Amino acid sequence: MTNHPSRKSLLFAAVFLIAFTQLALAEKTTIKVQFPNRPPSYLRALERSGVLFVAAGDYALLFRLPVVVNASRLKTEVRLPRHRIKLTARNPFLVVTEDSDNSSSVIQLSNPIRFVDSLYYVPAIPFIRLLERLSPSGMSFHPESKVLTLGGPSPPPKYDITGLELESRLNGYLLTIKGTRKLGDYEAFLKQDGWLFVTIANAQADTSELKRYKPNGVVRQILTFQSPTAVQLTFRLSQDISRAEPLLEEGTNNLLIALRTKSEIEKEEIERKRQEQIREKLELDRSKQKLDVIVIDAGHGGKDPGTLGVTGTREKDVTLAVALKLGKLLEQNMKDVRIVYTRKTDEFIELYRRTKIANEVDGKLFVSIHCNSTDRKPSSANGFEIYLLRPGKTENAIRIAEKENKVIELEEGFKERYAELTEEHFILISMRQSAFVKHSESFAEVASEAMAKHLKIKNSGVKQAGFYVLVGASMPNVLVETGYLSNRMEEKVLRSKEGQTRIAEALFEGIREYKIAYERALEEGRMNGSRSN
Structure with missing residues (x-):
């Protein structure tokens, strides 16, 4: 049996080796x-x-x-x-x-x-x-x-720098750094943010005495950094100071710093530049908020057929057809908007990847298209619904979300990926999406009204439920249940090209009206910002 050295003995040997090497050198x-x-x-x-x-x-x-x-x-x-x-x-x-x-x-x-x-x-x-x-x-x-x-000549003064004084002058202020000897090599540098750095070589400062200096409207903070070869005195000055000029005071050991204040012309120019920077930042922020990317998500696909209709209509086929028709309408009528699809063919896309795609393209609206169904077929349940991401309030909403979420079982490693998506976690997710809730609700209401106006399908209103596909979207987002495939009449509408076109047209109208209202609000914000500046 081979004896191996313990970790403790190896550590001791390493420490001994380091100590021995240091001593040898x-x-x-x-x-x-x-x-x-x-x-x-x-x-x-x-x-x-x-x-x-x-x-x-x-x-x-x-x-x-x-x-x-x-x-x-x-x-x-x-x-x-x-x-x-x-x-x-x-x-x-x-x-x-x-x-x-x-x-x-x-x-x-x-x-x-x-x-x-x-x-x-x-x-x-x-x-x-x-x-x-x-x-x-x-x-x-x-x-x-x-x-x-020991016992040589009288010791020199304990410190080279022993205090500070500030005096007002016609064109600014005079900062005196008191010295007990002639201060040799020094430099002063004033940054644009108001921090003044004064470095004095081969000098020792009485830090306790410097701390007694009380900050005022001009010198607002003092920091002292001592090293064996130099001392750096750092002052946070008011924004009125434009220049700092060091010079030695004749007849004394003091170092003087002339602090020049800004003229009225300089102040006006600085304010003009500040306002210009604010306007540029606001314009940049607003340009980022423009509704210039819409992500259309055709639910299910590939090995996931989604729900099946009374006569075998597959949900994945209906959602893809509606998504492509909607995208074509948007591309034809909204030239300033980029349209992104999570899928354009019959392929399987994991739920988490759908909002990942939307986030990567900096989407400004995410619309996930689905079809509803009941367990018993045929059924009289009917109507379209638009859902927001929140924990479900009704049993029916919870049932629908559970049905749509079941698709994760087709993903590899789904248990680990979705392990934390508990009811409590959904509450936290919906709280994180609070920045987009207002716009999600606004679009849901507009789209619901537009679909009610253009379709013969019953409007079941705007609801909320915990749909996994909406988790992670960093933008306004909704899930549209276009109708019930378990209802014979609605299945005919959903599987027909005419019905799919009308649904796409209704969603297009909802998006168009939402975009008009959204950009009007942005413009009003820009005008209000201009007036306040």
């Missing part, structure tokens, strides 16, 4: 700490690819700084007199929190923190420089000789 060394009146001490360090790393724990121990370690998350925190510095292994960021107000800033290091032999090694130069700024002690660090000397 990094050379162990030390940093000498020289004190004025006592023997030197040494901090453990690593050197890799020319970058010197210092053990943060050794530094904290040497200067008696409290340390909190979270071994499970590979995090440690060094606590200074007024700040806390959080380090995370294999992460290039330090989180500095000020104890006075618990405000935090993030500092990006040149290299990720290394975790070797349970020690957190931090890039030495930015780490020591940061500690000296946060808690000055007069130390100087010489990375070339790896020597840290």
